[in-house]
Amino acid sequence: MESTIPPLIIPGVPQAFLDLCKLNVEVPIKPESHLSRSSTLYSPTAPDFDKLKDKVDHARLTKNYADAYTDTHGLRLCIKGAKLPFTAVMPLGFANVDEQEPFCPLLVAIGVEPKKVTYEDAKAVSESVKLTILAEAGFDDVEVAIWEFETFLSSSGPKLLALDPELQGHLTEFYHAFTSTLGIAVAPLKQPGYEGSLGLFLTRGDDSKLLALTAAHVARPPWMFPDNKGLSLKAADMHNEDIVMLGYEANTLAVKKIQSEVGRLQQSIKNDEQRIVGLQVRLNNGAEDADGITTAIRTxxxxxxxSKESIRQLAIHHGRVTGLMPIPDNRCIARVLFADPIGASSDGPDAHTRDWAVLGIRKDAFGDDFQGNILYIGILYHAGDKLGGQAFLDRMFPHYADRDGYVYPEHGLLRFRGVVPMEGPLRPKQRDAKGDTALAVAKNSRTTGTTTGWYSELKSLVRYYKFINVEFTSRELTIVPYDNKPGTGAFSDRDDSGAAIVDRGGRVVALLTGGGGGGISDATDVTFASPYCEVEKRMKEIFPGIRLLE
Known part of the structure; x- marks a missing residue:
C-alpha cells in the first residue's frame, strides 16, 4: 500500500499563512542600471477612484473640476467659516461585510469634537454644505453626515527593538530589516518609493537627542527639491520632512523574505517526512542496517x-510586522534636521562631494535595548551564495601576517570604533593576500546587504550631472568589488546610498554617495564615497560638538 504524507498542520500557525508562504517565491530584483544608486524614481500610487464610476457619474462629477473626488478644501473653508470645531472631512462609501455592492456610494462625513456641537448647529452646517457647495458643484446626490469624531496620531512610533542574534539564532536575518540595528533601509515619508540607507548614529553630547546621518539625496530626493538649496536648521523647524524605515519596496521584500523562508521550510518538512516514510518501510521489511536506519529516522x-518551530517563530514575527508596518506613517522614525546642498565642497582639485543630511531620531522610535552604532554583519549574501563568519575573516584579514584583531564580531555584530583619518585611507597599513598594502572595507545597506570590497588608494574624479539640476566635479574615494569571481557581486547597488563604510575594526571610512559601471558586470562596478572625516568636519560647522555615537 502506498503511503501518503498528510497535510502540514502546525499548532498555532494559521493554515492560510502556510498556504500563502507555500506559493511564495522570492525573486531578486536587479535594476537595469544605476548611475546614481538612489536615482530610480517611483510614481506614487493613486487611489483607484475609477471603481466608483459604476455607482456615481464619474464624468459629470469631474467635468468642471478634475480633483472633485479628492479635494475637500472648499468644505474646510465653509466649516471654518461656520466656526464648527471639526476634526476631519472624509469622502466615504459604505457597504455590508461580504457584500460587493455599497448601499451608500458616496457620503461626505464631517467629524466634530465630541460634545462640543449642538444638534441645531450640526444640521445647519450639513444643509449649508449640501446646498451651497455640493449641489452647486453638481454633487446634489451626495449626502452630508456630521459625526462626533476624535482624531489622534496613528502611532506613537514603531518602537524598533535591537537585533538579538543570541535569541533569534539562525532566523536573525529575517528579523534584521525591522530592527534598530544598522544598516537600516530608509525613505522620505512623502515619497516612500525613493529609498536609501541610514548610515550611522550621532550625538552632540549636550542633550539626549539622538541624531543620524544619511545622504542628502536620500533624505530629500532631487526630483522633489530641484532647487537644490538644501534644508537649513530654521527651515527644518517649519517643514516636517519625515523619514520612514523601510520604503515601499524594502518593506515588501523584507516581508516576502519571511514568507519565502516559511515556504522553503514547508518543503523541507515534506522532504523529511517522505524520507521517514521510506526509511520506515525499509525498517519494517527487515533491512540489515536497522540501527543506521533508526538513527536516520530520528535525525x-x-x-x-x-523546521516547525522555526515556522512558528516566523509566523509570530510575520504577524507583528504586517500588522504594524504596511502603513508608512507607522514606520516613521525621524525627520530631517539639516541637509547640505548637493555639490562639491570647494572649487579646488581635492574637493569631495557634499551629499549628507542629519536626521533627528524620534524618541519613541527605538526600544529600550537600543545599542547604537552596531552594524549587522551576519551571513554575507552575494548573488544568493551564503558565506559564513570564516569567509568574512578571510576577506577582511586575507594576509596571514596581518591578523591583528583577527576575530569574528560576536554574534555577527560589528561596533563602530572611531573614524579613519584622511591619511589613513591614503596610506593603509593592512595587507591583501599578496602582501601589498590595502584596506578591506564592509557595509550593510538597503539593497545589497552586507558586502565587502577594497578601498582604492587613488581618488576618482567624478562628474555628477544627471540626477540634480547642478553640474559639479569632485574627487571621491573609490571602493571596488572584493574580487572578480562570478557570483561575488558588486559592493553596492541602487538604493544603497547613505550607508556607512567601515574597516575591519569598525572605524568609519566613508559615506556611500553613488556609483557607476553601466551594468556590464558586477566586477566592473565602482562605488563612490565621501571621506567621513571630511563630512564630519562640515557637520561640526552646523552642529558644534557633533560626533559619532559610541
Missing part, C-alpha cells in the same frame, strides 16, 4: 520539529 524527525 529526520528532529529536522521536522526544528
Amino acid at each position: 529526520a524527525r528532529q529536522n521536522v520539529d526544528m
Whole structure:
C-alpha cells in the first residue's frame, strides 16, 4: 500500500499563512542600471477612484473640476467659516461585510469634537454644505453626515527593538530589516518609493537627542527639491520632512523574505517526512542496517520539529510586522534636521562631494535595548551564495601576517570604533593576500546587504550631472568589488546610498554617495564615497560638538 504524507498542520500557525508562504517565491530584483544608486524614481500610487464610476457619474462629477473626488478644501473653508470645531472631512462609501455592492456610494462625513456641537448647529452646517457647495458643484446626490469624531496620531512610533542574534539564532536575518540595528533601509515619508540607507548614529553630547546621518539625496530626493538649496536648521523647524524605515519596496521584500523562508521550510518538512516514510518501510521489511536506519529516522524527525518551530517563530514575527508596518506613517522614525546642498565642497582639485543630511531620531522610535552604532554583519549574501563568519575573516584579514584583531564580531555584530583619518585611507597599513598594502572595507545597506570590497588608494574624479539640476566635479574615494569571481557581486547597488563604510575594526571610512559601471558586470562596478572625516568636519560647522555615537 502506498503511503501518503498528510497535510502540514502546525499548532498555532494559521493554515492560510502556510498556504500563502507555500506559493511564495522570492525573486531578486536587479535594476537595469544605476548611475546614481538612489536615482530610480517611483510614481506614487493613486487611489483607484475609477471603481466608483459604476455607482456615481464619474464624468459629470469631474467635468468642471478634475480633483472633485479628492479635494475637500472648499468644505474646510465653509466649516471654518461656520466656526464648527471639526476634526476631519472624509469622502466615504459604505457597504455590508461580504457584500460587493455599497448601499451608500458616496457620503461626505464631517467629524466634530465630541460634545462640543449642538444638534441645531450640526444640521445647519450639513444643509449649508449640501446646498451651497455640493449641489452647486453638481454633487446634489451626495449626502452630508456630521459625526462626533476624535482624531489622534496613528502611532506613537514603531518602537524598533535591537537585533538579538543570541535569541533569534539562525532566523536573525529575517528579523534584521525591522530592527534598530544598522544598516537600516530608509525613505522620505512623502515619497516612500525613493529609498536609501541610514548610515550611522550621532550625538552632540549636550542633550539626549539622538541624531543620524544619511545622504542628502536620500533624505530629500532631487526630483522633489530641484532647487537644490538644501534644508537649513530654521527651515527644518517649519517643514516636517519625515523619514520612514523601510520604503515601499524594502518593506515588501523584507516581508516576502519571511514568507519565502516559511515556504522553503514547508518543503523541507515534506522532504523529511517522505524520507521517514521510506526509511520506515525499509525498517519494517527487515533491512540489515536497522540501527543506521533508526538513527536516520530520528535525525529526520528532529529536522521536522526544528523546521516547525522555526515556522512558528516566523509566523509570530510575520504577524507583528504586517500588522504594524504596511502603513508608512507607522514606520516613521525621524525627520530631517539639516541637509547640505548637493555639490562639491570647494572649487579646488581635492574637493569631495557634499551629499549628507542629519536626521533627528524620534524618541519613541527605538526600544529600550537600543545599542547604537552596531552594524549587522551576519551571513554575507552575494548573488544568493551564503558565506559564513570564516569567509568574512578571510576577506577582511586575507594576509596571514596581518591578523591583528583577527576575530569574528560576536554574534555577527560589528561596533563602530572611531573614524579613519584622511591619511589613513591614503596610506593603509593592512595587507591583501599578496602582501601589498590595502584596506578591506564592509557595509550593510538597503539593497545589497552586507558586502565587502577594497578601498582604492587613488581618488576618482567624478562628474555628477544627471540626477540634480547642478553640474559639479569632485574627487571621491573609490571602493571596488572584493574580487572578480562570478557570483561575488558588486559592493553596492541602487538604493544603497547613505550607508556607512567601515574597516575591519569598525572605524568609519566613508559615506556611500553613488556609483557607476553601466551594468556590464558586477566586477566592473565602482562605488563612490565621501571621506567621513571630511563630512564630519562640515557637520561640526552646523552642529558644534557633533560626533559619532559610541
